[in-house]
Amino acid sequence: MTEKRTKITLETFKHVPWWTWVFIVACAAVPISTLGGAIPTAIAVLGIILCVRVAIHPSIKLPVKIALCTLIAAIAWGIAWISVLWFQQL
Numbered sequence: 001m002t003e004k005r006t007k008i009t010l011e012t013f014k015h016v017p018w019w020t021w022v023f024i025v026a027c028a029a030v031p032i033s034t035l036g037g038a039i040p041t042a043i044a045v046l047g048i049i050l051c052v053r054v055a056i057h058p059s060i061k062l063p064v065k066i067a068l069c070t071l072i073a074a075i076a077w078g079i080a081w082i083s084v085l086w087f088q089q090l
Contacts, residue, residue: 008052020055023069024048030080039087040080047076 006012016024027047034040051069054060060068 008049012052012056016052016055019066020051020069023051023055023073026073027051027076030076033077034080034084037084039083043076043080043083047072 027044030044030047031037031040050072054065054068054072057065
């Protein structure tokens with residue numbers, strides 16, 4: 001069971017469904033809300049990549065795609081804020 005992985009390029013973003021942009025913006029807002037930093041930025045980029053991969057996956061149904069993207073964005077926000085709060089304690 002081999003699955004061919006495709007690279008995500010700028011061309012990929014031209015073909016994502018419109019609703020994906022809501023989750024891309026939600027993930028992109030993570031470093032803004034945490035006032036920057038390498039860890040929140042890396043988490044945001046990872047969240048964006050995961051949401052785009054889920055959105056363009058052909059065998060996942062739309063309600064599941066939306067649920068997964070919501071979960072990815074929520075987890076990205078949670079991990080980013082937990083890391084910020086943890087580093088403030090140091």
